[in-house]
Amino acid sequence: MDDAQTDHLKAYGLTYRAIQAGLKAEWLLNYRGGSFLIPDLDALRRDAALNGIRTEPVDSAMTAVRGEIEASNMDAVPLEKASKVAVYAPPNAAPWDDAVTMALQYAGISFTKIWDSEVMNGSLKDFDWLHLHHEDFTGQYSKFFLIYSGMSWLAEMVQRNTDMARRLGFGTVPDLKKAVARGIRAYVENGGFLFAMCTATETIDLALAAEKVDIAATFADGTPIDPDADAKLDWSKSFAFTGAHIEPNPLIASFSDIDGHQVNGGARRQPLGAFTLFNFSAKIDPVPTMLVQNHRQVIPDFYGLTTSFTRNRLKPGVTILAEEEAAPWVKYVHGDLGKGTWTFFGGHDPEDAQHQIGDPPTDLSLHPHSPGYRLILNNVLFPAAKKRELKT
Amino acid sequence: MRRNTSWAAAVAALVLLGLADPGRAARGQALGPGFELERAGRYADAASVYFTTVRSDPTNIPALLGLERALFILNRMPELLPLVQNARGRLPDSPALRSLELRVYAALNQLDSLETIARRWAASAPESEAPYREWGQALADRRQWDEARRAFLIGRRTLGGDGTLALELAQLEQRAGNWEAAAAEWGRAVTRSPDVGPNAASQLADAPVALHDRVARVLTLPAPATSARARRLGAEVLLTWGQPAAAWVAMESTLGARGGDSEAPDALRRFADLANVLTTPEGHRVRGLALTRWAELEGVPWQEASRARAEAVRELLDGGDKAGARRVLEGLTTDSAAPAEAHAVAEAALLQVLIADGQLDVAAERLSAGRTTLTADDRAALRLALSKALVARGELDRAEAALGSDSSVTDVAQRGWISLYRGNLKAAMEGFRLAGPYATDRAAATERTAMMAMLQRIQRESSPELGAALLTLARGDSVVAIAALRRAATRLPEQGGQVEVLLLAGQVAAQKGGEQEPTATALFDEIVRAGGEGAAPAAAELEWARLLVRRGENAAAIPHLEHLILTYPNSAFVPEARRVLERAKGAIPKS
Numbered sequence A: 001m002d003d004a005q006t007d008h009l010k011a012y013g014l015t016y017r018a019i020q021a022g023l024k025a026e027w028l029l030n031y032r033g034g035s036f037l038i039p040d041l042d043a044l045r046r047d048a049a050l051n052g053i054r055t056e057p058v059d060s061a062m063t064a065v066r067g068e069i070e071a072s073n074m075d076a077v078p079l080e081k082a083s084k085v086a087v088y089a090p091p092n093a094a095p096w097d098d099a100v101t102m103a104l105q106y107a108g109i110s111f112t113k114i115w116d117s118e119v120m121n122g123s124l125k126d127f128d129w130l131h132l133h134h135e136d137f138t139g140q141y142s143k144f145f146l147i148y149s150g151m152s153w154l155a156e157m158v159q160r161n162t163d164m165a166r167r168l169g170f171g172t173v174p175d176l177k178k179a180v181a182r183g184i185r186a187y188v189e190n191g192g193f194l195f196a197m198c199t200a201t202e203t204i205d206l207a208l209a210a211e212k213v214d215i216a217a218t219f220a221d222g223t224p225i226d227p228d229a230d231a232k233l234d235w236s237k238s239f240a241f242t243g244a245h246i247e248p249n250p251l252i253a254s255f256s257d258i259d260g261h262q263v264n265g266g267a268r269r270q271p272l273g274a275f276t277l278f279n280f281s282a283k284i285d286p287v288p289t290m291l292v293q294n295h296r297q298v299i300p301d302f303y304g305l306t307t308s309f310t311r312n313r314l315k316p317g318v319t320i321l322a323e324e325e326a327a328p329w330v331k332y333v334h335g336d337l338g339k340g341t342w343t344f345f346g347g348h349d350p351e352d353a354q355h356q357i358g359d360p361p362t363d364l365s366l367h368p369h370s371p372g373y374r375l376i377l378n379n380v381l382f383p384a385a386k387k388r389e390l391k392t
Numbered sequence B: 001m002r003r004n005t006s007w008a009a010a011v012a013a014l015v016l017l018g019l020a021d022p023g024r025a026a027r028g029q030a031l032g033p034g035f036e037l038e039r040a041g042r043y044a045d046a047a048s049v050y051f052t053t054v055r056s057d058p059t060n061i062p063a064l065l066g067l068e069r070a071l072f073i074l075n076r077m078p079e080l081l082p083l084v085q086n087a088r089g090r091l092p093d094s095p096a097l098r099s100l101e102l103r104v105y106a107a108l109n110q111l112d113s114l115e116t117i118a119r120r121w122a123a124s125a126p127e128s129e130a131p132y133r134e135w136g137q138a139l140a141d142r143r144q145w146d147e148a149r150r151a152f153l154i155g156r157r158t159l160g161g162d163g164t165l166a167l168e169l170a171q172l173e174q175r176a177g178n179w180e181a182a183a184a185e186w187g188r189a190v191t192r193s194p195d196v197g198p199n200a201a202s203q204l205a206d207a208p209v210a211l212h213d214r215v216a217r218v219l220t221l222p223a224p225a226t227s228a229r230a231r232r233l234g235a236e237v238l239l240t241w242g243q244p245a246a247a248w249v250a251m252e253s254t255l256g257a258r259g260g261d262s263e264a265p266d267a268l269r270r271f272a273d274l275a276n277v278l279t280t281p282e283g284h285r286v287r288g289l290a291l292t293r294w295a296e297l298e299g300v301p302w303q304e305a306s307r308a309r310a311e312a313v314r315e316l317l318d319g320g321d322k323a324g325a326r327r328v329l330e331g332l333t334t335d336s337a338a339p340a341e342a343h344a345v346a347e348a349a350l351l352q353v354l355i356a357d358g359q360l361d362v363a364a365e366r367l368s369a370g371r372t373t374l375t376a377d378d379r380a381a382l383r384l385a386l387s388k389a390l391v392a393r394g395e396l397d398r399a400e401a402a403l404g405s406d407s408s409v410t411d412v413a414q415r416g417w418i419s420l421y422r423g424n425l426k427a428a429m430e431g432f433r434l435a436g437p438y439a440t441d442r443a444a445a446t447e448r449t450a451m452m453a454m455l456q457r458i459q460r461e462s463s464p465e466l467g468a469a470l471l472t473l474a475r476g477d478s479v480v481a482i483a484a485l486r487r488a489a490t491r492l493p494e495q496g497g498q499v500e501v502l503l504l505a506g507q508v509a510a511q512k513g514g515e516q517e518p519t520a521t522a523l524f525d526e527i528v529r530a531g532g533e534g535a536a537p538a539a540a541e542l543e544w545a546r547l548l549v550r551r552g553e554n555a556a557a558i559p560h561l562e563h564l565i566l567t568y569p570n571s572a573f574v575p576e577a578r579r580v581l582e583r584a585k586g587a588i589p590k591s
Helices: A008-020 A042-051 A062-071 A099-107 A116-120 A152-167 A173-189 A198-209 A286-291 A371-384 B002-020 B022-039 B043-056 B061-074 B077-090 B095-107 B111-124 B130-141 B145-159 B166-175 B179-192 B194-204 B209-220 B228-240 B244-252 B264-275 B281-296 B302-318 B322-333 B340-357 B360-368 B376-392 B396-402 B409-421 B425-435 B442-457 B464-474 B478-490 B494-512 B514-530 B536-550 B554-567 B574-585
Strands: A025-029 A035-037 A075-079 A085-088 A112-114 A129-132 A193-197 A274-277 A298-300 A319-323 A329-337 A340-345
Touching: A008 A025, A008 A035, A008 A042, A008 A099, A008 A371, A025 A286, A042 B554, A042 B574, A062 A075, A075 A286, A085 A099, A099 A193, A099 A371, A116 A152, A116 A173, A129 A173, A129 A198, A129 A371, A152 A173, A173 A193, A173 A198, A173 A329, A173 A340, A193 A198, A193 A371, A274 A329, A286 A319, A286 A329, A286 A371, A298 A371, A340 A371, B022 B043, B022 B061, B043 B061, B061 B077, B061 B095, B077 B095, B095 B111, B095 B130, B111 B130, B111 B145, B130 B145, B130 B166, B145 B166, B166 B179, B166 B194, B179 B194, B179 B209, B179 B228, B194 B228, B209 B228, B209 B244, B228 B244, B228 B264, B244 B264, B244 B281, B264 B281, B281 B302, B281 B322, B302 B322, B302 B340, B322 B340, B340 B360, B340 B376, B360 B376, B376 B396, B376 B409, B376 B464, B396 B409, B409 B425, B409 B442, B409 B464, B425 B442, B442 B494, B464 B478, B478 B494, B478 B514, B494 B514, B494 B536, B514 B536, B536 B554, B536 B574, B554 B574
Parallel strands: A085 A112, A085 A129, A129 A193, A193 A340
Antiparallel strands: A025 A035, A025 A075, A274 A298, A274 A319, A319 A329, A329 A340
């Protein structure tokens, strides 16, 4: 899908629906920006026409296409099973609160919303793919508690989380969120695919590393942060990060020095640049190759409560999928854990670089070629790849 | 918030003192690394720097404040208490040290000691609000609302005065989410000091929508329950919430028959300025009323009063209050003291009122009078408005005559419409073509272009039936126009303009809604079934789907949109159809 494609994002939905219907599809990695090969059926042609997706018949040319793929840094990966998608979000969250649900909604990929009770009662096993967006797994309400004190949305968030903690038998919200984080980790270890963005990336690792340490400010659990928290964190339990320093100030909406940009860190805040996608070997590393399929190699950066990941806080063995060249941070990382995989993508909304609370939602019909959103949808589709092809 | 403010003040104090005392400057420099360490998040190291400074200079307030910040985060506040007590012993009259001591006790949750220290300070400064303010504030910073309220109210009772510590209480109640109590305190605060007004209004603007009525009621109770200043605050807040009518009632209640107190001119002017951001008719009307009252106040310079009256007329007209506008105009046009520019504005506005009121003969007479203050642009615009008003009465000859001998593009376009209503399709096309796409505003240009597109499909030079139907539509009788357009369409060949005229009838019916919706649906259905060349079938199907979406029948709209996209893939309506389809399916947010 190069610049000739009229709606890159909806093309993912078309492919997803094709494999969901039991049809065979192939992902032609690196071929014209990463293309999909689907059967030429009336129903699919109709779907493409309705959604404004450009398709090209390749019957006679397919031999030449396969020859080109064979001779270049390209590969054809069969897609055979549409993953069952779950999104971790509070029950009343609108789809427009989250870049991934917006992308799924726009592309026409169905998903189920789950929250703490579903994670705790083991329902995650019913899903192949789980997305986390801007949840604060340290249980500190994104540290907005003092900054946005008195706002009705915050009061509602606090009430909802407190009620859930009580219902599930936890003394505090931070305790509940730590347990949820452990549930999600177990899900990945058992073969689940996890895709997290924004705050969820950083805070799930902090919550896992802080299983036995108090890293929540007094307002969240009634007790101050353990003064030796940094030293007591157990990073063997986290997905991606290690050795981070906790931000102890309850008035700064930042969690640690994992985030390179520190959007709410005052003088520590860094300006936005652009990030570059890595070029992997399609035949040797199909998974990272799938995750970076795009018609653009360099993509403008965008803020989130966690925007990027400081290089020296990454665990050895983490695969960097995108980075800002010469900057001390990276944007997009991936790794394996047990039988599953996880992918972390910094930032909140690829098409709203300076997103603020209360901003209107992004209308993706105005950004059908968004390269940032394509990265999100790569993650939705890659679990559909035939298992034997997953070499990393 | 409060802590940040203290820090900023401390830094500023360092700089200012440094200018006067080199020794102090050196000590300030010694604190520099402490600030840097704090910024880097190394609070323990920062605290060490501040401790070193305090050891050599026990009353160094910036260092003590630095310790307050760093030790709070490190959960080591007990270490600060002896240092502050020592410093306060050395400088017993320092309010900064007294405040700090109170905050330390609050941080240590030693509320009894906190009260004792605060009362001791109050006894040494019996007329000062500071001890009570700092006492309450220290508790409020720890979110101990009830205790903080008690401290402030003890201060009010001890010092006397309804407005004492009202500002602090207002902020406290607001933080605690007690918006009605906050409003009452803001009312007291503003009564005590009018300078608080803008801050109070901006704070109360954030009140939750569900509480707006209750908050407004607190501020706008009739005198003597509330002061004029409190009611003006209420008026301002109501304006911010987009309730101009209620705001004006509150504001007017502060003016009295003779215009009110010495603060009335400023209050009214500010009210009118704030109303300027409202774009609703009611907002315009209320701004017009405020400007009118302001212009009538004693002491307002006559030039400014005249300008305000002219502006008020425009606002009242925009707000649909023609009678009000006319009353102001009558005063202004006969005001010999008013400047020429105000006369011109008034004259133009008066003619606008006359035309809008249907007094077309009077308007025509005034317009054709030789002696007038009107500018050429105003005159042209008014001639056009008069011509349109005459068209709306069906008086096509007079409408053409009203345009005079002018040949501006707007007049050419208007002549095109008059030709069309007479059934002369050829002359109408010619007029629209000559006017081009830029005459008058964008909406009018689009309307002309749409009409040209329809006329192009009709291979006839005249159609009195169609002209009459369109005139009926222009006169606002859409129900009769729909029937007339359908009749006119039957006289046209199916592929020679018939479906386009039917589409127009359908669009009018859909816009009319209500009982006309079945007619619209039937017309769209007929056009879609007829199919054929041209844009009409796709346009009809899109309109049909939109009508269904408006009625909340998304599921019924989706097949129409899909049919449109698949049947007319090259139609210019496809991108819009896709957006409507996505919205109907819930794939994109409603914009």
